[in-house]
Amino acid sequence: MAKPIHIALDVMGGDAGAEMVLPGAELALLRHPDIRFLLYGNERVVLPLLDKYPRLRDASTFFHCDVAVAMDAKPSQALRQGRWRSSMWRAIEAVKTGDADVAVSAGNTGALMAMSKFCLRTMANIERPAIAAIWPTVRGESVVLDVGATIGADAQQLIDFAILGGAMARALFGVQKPTVGLLNIGVEEVKGLEEVRTAGRIMKEVPFRSFSYAGFVEGDDLGKGTVDVVVTEGFAGNIALKTAEGTAKQIGGYLKSAMQRTWMAKLGYLLAKGAFDRLREKMDPRKVNGGVFLGLNGVVIKSHGGTDAEGFASAIALAHGMVRNELIHKIAQDLVHYHRGRYVVPSDNSEGDE
Template sequence: MAETIKISLDAMGGDRGAEVVIPGAALALNRRPDTHFLIYGNEATVLPLLDRYPALKAASTVHHCDIAVAMDAKPSQALRQGRWRSSMWRSLEAVKSGEADVAVSAGNTGALMAMSKFCLRTMANIERPAIAAIWPTLRGESIVLDVGATIGADAQQLIDFSILGGAMARALFGIERPTVGLLNIGVEEVKGLEEVRTAGKLLREAGLPSLDYAGFVEGDDLGKGTVDVVVTEGFAGNIALKTAEGTAKQIGSYLRSSMNRTWLARLGYLLAKSAFDRLREKMDPRKANGGVFLGLNGIVIKSHGGTDAEGFAAAVELAYGMTRNNLLNKIAQDLVHYHRGRFASVHGGTEGVK
């Protein structure tokens, strides 16, 4: 891999577009100076912002794009109108052509997934991609997938997600053999949907050396950090994600209200300010901003559309880390090993698997 990580940015994506993307990229560059940015967006908007950050300007190449994909555009509409000329499409095309190592966009999630699948295609033996999120836990961080790409995954797709998530944990956390659990309504083997039970049985029998299958986990295990990777299908995963985000905001609102209720409470806040600052840091959603599209022939990071510059910088740093730690190679290796074992168990050899 080249020493410089090349990151393509959809400068027009998100609620505020380049007003967040450019300052966010500047923050990320300060922390990761061995980065070069390919910025796709309207030059009339991007260039004046870029002039405020000389270091970023020197480390960037700007490509003018006439079209920005609307945040409320349907995926099919975005594909028809945004292909070839939109900032989102061209940032993905840079990954496909090898000009960039990874793409980052805060744009429309559905449109970004549709374009990513169309432009980059899924990896061999992967039927559907997944979106993986970084989840703050009592132990540190875990990975949860899928959080919205694939609704109603079957057993094989859940196994694929386990392999994808395990490879991401190895790249992100540096864990040689991450623990993986399937999200279920109970830990007993007889509970849950048939597809989940089947996936659990097959994962246990596969005995993959790249991950440690820990069995079923429940909803409360997400926050505990019981396993390094939690696997589920996109419907349940997205609900869990939105519930966690809403709960964090609710707790924050309760705390602010309680601390302002009386002068004694305000005094207590001042005395415990350092503790509350640490709590705020732990609960800051910007620190875990960035969903990773897994299972594609390229790395794509989806930033939250409503984030600020600090949050977008976190997504860019995630893109940097996934590239620097060879995420795609780790996924490819794990998939080859799994399918060789699967082929051998059926045919008694590995000659048919590349």
């Protein structure tokens, strides 16, 4: 029998809190019976609801917490008021102490990142962590990072993100040597920001054991699935993510409106219902819910705050997979291999006299 995976849940996180987290955990447990949960939340809220899910209750240990981090709290405020006592902090701390293998929260993203960095610290040789998202493509799925943790990134940080994303792709997709591309405004080497061009030049020169560098990719390559991992800085990555989510909703709205316009359209929908159901399944953001905080001494998963039980179950399934496939071990190995080469990115952008 597989060794149990211990997952710490911030039960108070998200727009709906325990009313969404607990049924999501129940769904995840049905799909992954080897999970054992550590639940952190307010006993007056959680325990009455937990009694509705006896299977989950029996597979969980509950810990009372006085404080719940507000969804609109500033990260600094959350650290001051929620450290040591909040459900979010206690879930992260369980990873630090080894009581849990991974923490999952649908709470305030900024607060979760701030607490995760403060509690777990970044791994050796990693200056800033990244948030990695799973991106649906016509080929399957890709990893995209950073999607919001680091606004602006220098060449070394982009290379670090490539190493982190490559390790995640190996853990998630089972690909021995995933392909990695740098998001740019064109595939030509002369295009784009200097930091992106510098990172691309170095990644061509340095032999990476853990991934294959495929060069620059453009925005339309995200949906094509041109590479297994797309690397960018958090400002561009977050805009791309929100744009994709909004576009999916827009297309869904267009289709729904079109199918209800005439009786012929309604008939056509009934005849093609199977195809539309498959399209809806493919475009369902709940199926790829969950951002992975990479570069920390532990695994933390951020679920969308407005998701439902199905979406939260997907975030837990992602957490389960990252632990079962030894994400942290893979990242540590890849970082050691890279830094043994002692390659140092130049501190300035000078190219020499030409």
